[in-house]
Amino acid sequence: MTSGTLPLVAARGIVKRFFGALALDAASFDLRRGEIHALIGENGAGKSTFIKILAGVYQADGGDILLDGNAVDPAVNMLPLAFVHQDLALVDDLSVGENIALIAGYPRKRGLIDWSAVMRQVAPLYATMNVEAPDPERLVVTLSLSEKAILGIVRSLAGKPRALVLDEPTAALPEADAQRLFEAIRRLRDAGTSIIYVSHRLNELFGLADRVTVFRDGRHVHTTDIADTNAEQLIAQMLGRPLSGVEIARRDTARQPAVLRVDELVVGGRGPLSFHACPGEVLGLVGLRGGGQEAAGRAIFGALAADAGRIVLDDRELPRTDDIGARIRAGIVLLAGDRMRESTFPGMTLAENLIPNPLIASGSLWRPRATADERRTVHARLEQFDVRPRNPASLIDWLSGGNQQKVCLARWLEARARVVILEEPTAGVDIGAKLSIHQMLRKAAAAGAAVIVVSSDLEEVAAVCDRALVIDRGRVAAEIAGDALTMDTLIARSSLGEHGTPAHDSAFSNRT
């Protein structure tokens, strides 16, 4: 591709502020005709803000956007771009044809929907991507993950866009499905459609993209042909400094006997996953979105059924049932990441939120609760976990996010569990609460529990964990412990996925 050709879309010096904070600081980007252009950067680098400006969702505070060399305002006139988001927004219970018609429109005959025309418009759309069309009457729920991802792209082609924006399309895909999707995307490019490809997985870019652009802190850092760079360089550009000593620690750093052993665990078709956790340690499970670390935690807790594998607690294998109550009594607890939907009991008091299931602590369903005992317990816990207001009868709804989270933590950390699994323990809480929650985790570990933190906040994992496992597609891709456990290492390892290490970048820099 010659640099003399006019880009399809060019963005020059785009500025966007949110309440005074710069989200984009003179960012530039250009998209050539018929190229796959990867856009990468850390969370908060400005990628999604930039995409939303192209989509006309946000209006830029400064800068120009050129379409075929002419200045346009996407907020007024939509660019000929189609956007495919990670969650695809397909309707599972409708047919392929109808899912396409939701976007492409329903052909009509005398005012009524012409169903045969609805089904007829499926095949030509798939043909533009050079992919064999499924039966248009098939329900989307019966499609495989890659077929769904392709359908999501296909139906965005109905408006005959000149470029596509794909946002982490492979986040939830197993490896084989991801390869099928890449094949379809390459064919689309070869047919002349330009593609902006947003991803956190650096490895996959090397077989797919033509060029790559790195954003950092709202600025354009670097654009290059993918052939002229490697993973290490890209990571350094994303971080803004060279990687500091990536060293992958060997396994079995902990000398104590493990309290929890997970053996060849397969959940939702992904795995196998094997690891152990020791009493007194805080173990981090990290990975990209959809990497399988959450599913693993939930399977250990019994909230998700495992397909295969063994979970051993204190040398006793747990049955592969989904009875959560039995797991809690056995000594495994889990604090769910979605506080509103899965942790708090709205409209209920702090006391009730602390002890939603009085049976765990003691007793039978029909024996009156010892209200005085309960009151003492509740007071002690509110004090110990520094919940404000420290008032057992206050409704949980009235507390700040951080205090709500402390109540939920107190519910499980005080249950004397052997294994405590916490999903995103500090999501959406202020920095003060975050620090005290971290202290609580350390304290729980010091008291002898194995604390497992499933978090996408790598800074948190680096700060609070003794050891971290990077999970990719349901497997341990790397184990990081000791001095090596820094945010840099975590970012590097989770971007690289299972096979890559910066030392062997030749393995993935050759293009297919």
Add this chain to the structure above:
Amino acid sequence: MNSTRENGIEPGNVTQHAVPRRPASAGRRVADLLANYGLIFVFALVLVVFSAVRPDTFLSSGNIGNLLTSQSVTALLAFAVMLPLATGRFDLSVGYHVGMAQVLAIGFQVNNGLSWPVAALLVVAIGAGVGVVNGMLVTRFKIDSFIATMGMGSLLYGVSNWYTGGQQIAGFNLPDGFSNLSQVLGYVPLPALYVAGVAIVLWIVLERLPVGRSLYVIGSNARAAELSGLRTGRYISGAFAASGLLCGVAGVLLGSILRSGTPSVGAEYLLPAFAGSLLGATSIRPGRVNVGGTLLAILILAFSFSGVQQLGAPFYVEYFFNGGILIVAVALSVYAAIRRRKAAVKAVG
């Protein structure tokens, strides 16, 4: 930090950190008091106003006795809908259910020659069975409770009409023991005592037993309850079974009051039962259905309707009354929830 009420519960243990940033004003205290005990004030108001307007008849023991007897069935059914409501589920079958139970209670004696205790026990057992089926439809087959119990109601209505051929069963020779179930002892109608007994049991279950905590917790957030180790399906099924059992009891009582089995009776109890339970949720324990609130709500509905009747209102006013109260009750509780949330946001922010 809207904590006047909360501090009232256990002032001794509230540490200095729990002191509200902004002391609650006198107006706020009154507002909170009204929110919690509003129905008591309303009840008192109803009694005062109507006894002033109709001093001879309104508070006469005859009128009160009649009211308590006739409302006992409504009260039992309000408790019956309250239990599934605590878990966030509807039981719309209670109206037709009490109708069928009443028909069977009479029919088993008249047609099948069963002694009254056997007939009564059988009806209560059938009631519990119907409740178990409701629970299974909702938990095992995952049918929305609204739909499942609505369908069940129609099935039960079909059963009543099938059993009776659509005709009333006359209860000429009912034993005294059965009729005496609804007699007045001195000044106190027996049905009122049954209601009081059921109320005490339910209060203990909901407020003092782990099982009650579990029911409310499931109603608040079923997913979080599951993740707390509660087998939500069992509790929900249990709530429906208890609801069915109460319908059976109410049916026996209704049979004893009416002394005949009429298949068309029953449906008209559904709405007052929900009105009572939902209006009750605005008071005592605002925001959730509760025993005390439900009882108060039933009393208010009964006494104020009786008062209006004594002022000469025609019979159809009852329907306006029940429908209006239902809507107002739900509107009030929604409004109260918004108000409390606003106050909370203000206190936090």
